[in-house]
């Protein structure tokens with residue numbers, strides 16, 4: 001029997017892989033990262049419609065960068081799944097610090113799927129996201145209801161699939177189905193490089209309110225760039 005602690009993730013009966021189906025795009029699911037995803041990471045993260053808007057991934061994005069990423073994320077996901085397995089018999093659903101399903105995949109009619117991108121909720125750690133919160137840094141979630149942790153999102157999508165509402169749906173599904181109930185997310189402050197209108201629009205559609213733009217926030221590929229920082233208090 002599937003581990004009840006995975007709720008509301010489903011489990012693929014053929015592969016045993018947990019997944020979360022998007023609320024509006026029923027042919028799109030979130031799953032864990034797979035060892036076979038390396039070439040897709042390399043292709044999408046070298047796309048001129050994608051990489052200029054991301055701070056962390058190096059450019060050019062090489063196979064060794066993908067290998068490093070797989071070696072970071074897959075063990076983290078395995079640890080999270082093991083934690084949920086250990087709690088299998090607990091009567092209440094455990095609050096955890098991440099979601100095992102973070103890769104956006106389109107499921108084809110024959111049941112195969114294609115890698116479309118990633119979305120991940122994590123603790124905000126950039127100073128411009130924490131500014132004004134009274135928090136200088138966040139190492140691990142403190143879970144203090146009087147001073148909720150501040151969470152952020154990191155995401156990107158294959159440019160072949162832009163403008164179809166996929167990221168808005170992925171973010172909404174992940175936040176409502178897992179972030180709020182299973183990670184205890186109560187407050188989010190996200191940021192985009194200035195000028196990233198598509199990303200800002202995704203946040204607006206989810207109910208984020210624009211807080212401010214901070215000039216010259218971070219150096220991205222040799223140029224100082226500003227950041228837009230929308231925020232949202234998330235209901236229980």
Ligand SMILES: CC(C)(COP(=O)(O)OP(=O)(O)OC[C@H]1O[C@@H](n2cnc3c(N)ncnc32)[C@H](O)[C@@H]1OP(=O)(O)O)[C@@H](O)C(=O)NCCC(=O)NCCS
Pocket residue numbers: 049050051053054155156157158161162163164165166167168169191192193196197198199201202
């Ligand atoms: C940002 C990104 C994730 C959006 O994904 P997506 O699936 O196309 O997003 P959605 O279709 O859900 O919504 C995009 C919205 O932005 C709008 N938009 C896109 N480009 C725009 C632009 N240049 N100006 C104004 N609005 C724009 C779209 O019209 C849509 O709004 P609508 O539904 O009101 O029409 C995707 O473009 C991407 O991966 N970009 C590169 C990486 C990135 O920026 N990641 C986020 C880092 S913070």
